[in-house]
Amino acid sequence: MKIRILVTTALLLVLSVATAAPNGLARGPTMYPVAKPVLVDETAANTLFVGNSFTYYNNGLHAHYRDLLLAASADGKPLGVQRSITISGGTLAEHEGGLSQMLSDTSWDRVILQGYSDEPTAAGKAESFQVAARAYAQAIRDNGAEPMFFMTWAYTDRPEMTAQLEEAYSVIGAELDAQVVPVGLAFAQALSLRPELALVIDDNKHPTLAGTYLAACTFYAALHGRSPEGLAYTVGLAKNDAGFLQEVAWRTWLDYDLR
Numbered sequence: 001m002k003i004r005i006l007v008t009t010a011l012l013l014v015l016s017v018a019t020a021a022p023n024g025l026a027r028g029p030t031m032y033p034v035a036k037p038v039l040v041d042e043t044a045a046n047t048l049f050v051g052n053s054f055t056y057y058n059n060g061l062h063a064h065y066r067d068l069l070l071a072a073s074a075d076g077k078p079l080g081v082q083r084s085i086t087i088s089g090g091t092l093a094e095h096e097g098g099l100s101q102m103l104s105d106t107s108w109d110r111v112i113l114q115g116y117s118d119e120p121t122a123a124g125k126a127e128s129f130q131v132a133a134r135a136y137a138q139a140i141r142d143n144g145a146e147p148m149f150f151m152t153w154a155y156t157d158r159p160e161m162t163a164q165l166e167e168a169y170s171v172i173g174a175e176l177d178a179q180v181v182p183v184g185l186a187f188a189q190a191l192s193l194r195p196e197l198a199l200v201i202d203d204n205k206h207p208t209l210a211g212t213y214l215a216a217c218t219f220y221a222a223l224h225g226r227s228p229e230g231l232a233y234t235v236g237l238a239k240n241d242a243g244f245l246q247e248v249a250w251r252t253w254l255d256y257d258l259r
Contacts, residue, residue: 046110047062047083047108047112048085050085050092050112054117054152057207065216067233070233090116091115108144113136113150115133121161134175152183154188157204169182181219186217186249190214190244190245229247
């Protein structure tokens, strides 16, 4: 069953002063249009994640997203297929052959595109990322699916990457009328509120299990338009930690979606 998508017109919001949401999660200044398609199907969509180690760490982001779906599907509704194709250290452009094969093999409803961690913003990489994003978006739509983007997080020793990645992903998402899932913003919010909760391992880049869980919760919030708060699947984290990450994921999505 194909998912249904509501696509709203991209809005240009210019905020000169940062504001704060009532729950204390900060909203930063926005100087670019943000496209906001909202998925309304609950469980039956086939979802493909395309990325690198940020996607496959901790047994795969797609697997934790699926476990959240299972936790939410108490009435036994059939689930769609959730898979990933990843290349360690790979850029978006390197997925051309693998993505083409996966598009021909399976009827996907949505395909999530993740670039190398600094690829959308770095000199010498950003143009290639944009070219690949445009080509893949067209190919994905030609195969009856919707392209989406996985906004990644900043390195712990380069916090300025958060705003840079937010802009880069939001701009390409608006250009292609494709949903952006603001995982990087969720990381920044969680770290600002609870810096002792490690979301990234000692290499300053790759996610801990808590980081992957936060990413999965953010995908759940964005792809289904409802909160992961209260879902029983906690990936073994302490209940208060999992609950905190569930809330951050939902509040971050609401803040991003309302722009």
